[in-house]
Amino acid sequence: MRLTTKGRFAVTAMLDLALRQENGPVTLSGVAERQRISLSYLEQLFGKLRRQELVASVRGPGGGYCLARDARTISVAQIIIAVDEPLDATQCGGKENCLDEHRCMTHDLWSNLSRHMFDYLDSINLHDLMVQQRERNSHKVVLHDHAPRSCSTEPASVQA
Amino acid sequence: MRLTTKGRFAVTAMLDLALRQENGPVTLSGVAERQRISLSYLEQLFGKLRRQELVASVRGPGGGYCLARDARTISVAQIIIAVDEPLDATQCGGKENCLDEHRCMTHDLWSNLSRHMFDYLDSINLHDLMVQQRERNSHKVVLHDHAPRSCSTEPASVQA
DNA sequence: TATAAAGTCGACTGAAATGATCGGGAATTG
DNA sequence: CAATTCCCGATCATTTCAGTCGACTTTATA
Numbered sequence: 001m002r003l004t005t006k007g008r009f010a011v012t013a014m015l016d017l018a019l020r021q022e023n024g025p026v027t028l029s030g031v032a033e034r035q036r037i038s039l040s041y042l043e044q045l046f047g048k049l050r051r052q053e054l055v056a057s058v059r060g061p062g063g064g065y066c067l068a069r070d071a072r073t074i075s076v077a078q079i080i081i082a083v084d085e086p087l088d089a090t091q092c093g094g095k096e097n098c099l100d101e102h103r104c105m106t107h108d109l110w111s112n113l114s115r116h117m118f119d120y121l122d123s124i125n126l127h128d129l130m131v132q133q134r135e136r137n138s139h140k141v142v143l144h145d146h147a148p149r150s151c152s153t154e155p156a157s158v159q160a
Numbered sequence: 161m162r163l164t165t166k167g168r169f170a171v172t173a174m175l176d177l178a179l180r181q182e183n184g185p186v187t188l189s190g191v192a193e194r195q196r197i198s199l200s201y202l203e204q205l206f207g208k209l210r211r212q213e214l215v216a217s218v219r220g221p222g223g224g225y226c227l228a229r230d231a232r233t234i235s236v237a238q239i240i241i242a243v244d245e246p247l248d249a250t251q252c253g254g255k256e257n258c259l260d261e262h263r264c265m266t267h268d269l270w271s272n273l274s275r276h277m278f279d280y281l282d283s284i285n286l287h288d289l290m291v292q293q294r295e296r297n298s299h300k301v302v303l304h305d306h307a308p309r310s311c312s313t314e315p316a317s318v319q320a
Numbered sequence: 321t322a323t324a325a326a327g328t329c330g331a332c333t334g335a336a337a338t339g340a341t342c343g344g345g346a347a348t349t350g
Numbered sequence: 351c352a353a354t355t356c357c358c359g360a361t362c363a364t365t366t367c368a369g370t371c372g373a374c375t376t377t378a379t380a
Contacts, residue, residue: 027326028326028327029325043328044329046327058327059328061324061325063325064327
């Protein structure tokens with residue numbers, strides 16, 4: 001399992017999103033500003049997160065991103081895998097040339113480690129992180145002062 | 161905790177060493193050949209392993225490397241740390257700018273993960289790997305046919 | 321309908337890390 | 351002395367990472 005700032009940023013950004021989405025879609029420029037992550041970089045990450053259906057996008061003014069599912073069903077591992085694609089510490093992903101034709105001597109060690117890391121990160125979901133964060137910051141969240149758009153696909157104002 | 165091929169190579173090489181050192185010092189060129197790792201690269205790694213006192217070197221003809229301690233007391237984590245120096249997945253090693261002045265929201269997550277990985281890799285020692293490996297390969301080890309030098313500091317032939 | 325706010329996409333880039341090489345040493349044995 | 355082996359620093363090529371840029375699409379609303 002690869003661990004880079006890519007995965008870290010993604011988790012941080014998803015947490016930011018999760019903490020704010022009750023006010024409607026969250027813009028990437030907002031996340032970028034609050035978390036000090038480059039907007040263009042976030043766009044890349046959220047492209048992947050969207051394709052993995054972890055977030056849903058709403059285009060146009062007032063748009064942004066929302067979680068595609070309940071925060072309880074999104075694990076940290078899923079987020080990291082979504083942006084950091086290849087999930088293995090073995091370098092030979094089950095098939096390649098560890099050593100000649102055989103699995104190298106330490107193959108099992110790395111694949112076990114990989115599974116270990118995954119299990120740990122998969123045991124933590126976004127909701128857990130939200131709770132932790134809210135405990136720390138005693139509800140400093142500032143609400144939008146304009147009417148937010150809806151995160152769901154149904155129209156915000158029922159007049160279709 | 162960083163996981164690169166550097167750490168992998170180091171563990172593989174140390175295991176090779178551990179499995180063969182009963183026949184006296186093991187040369188790096190031997191390890192390089194058997195494990196398909198570049199000799200010069202191994203030299204770099206073993207420089208670090210020696211400075212961390214995980215291995216001891218014997219110079220001159222018949223020389224090579226030996227484990228500096230019993231295989232049971234050398235954990236995989238120690239090997240990886242020795243060659244891959246900085247041991248943290250937090251990127252802000254406790255001090256740096258996670259976010260402004262504060263620890264970033266996911267700081268604890270990463271430091272917990274880091275500790276998790278370390279604990280796992282620290283729970284496995286070289287002897288464990290040796291046993292595993294010997295179970296797989298039914299004693300295919302070929303012995304040297306010349307009298308080996310000693311790994312210890314005392315002279316091999318007692319005539320000092 | 322024009323405009324602005326947002327997401328979408330692909331190509332590109334600079335810098336760092338990785339993995340590896342090279343050359344010249346120093347120690348030790350025989 | 352010569353061969354073997356460790357020792358060490360400098361250097362290098364490639365890849366990956368993190369980030370940038372520019373052009374585009376969708377949508378709300380004035």
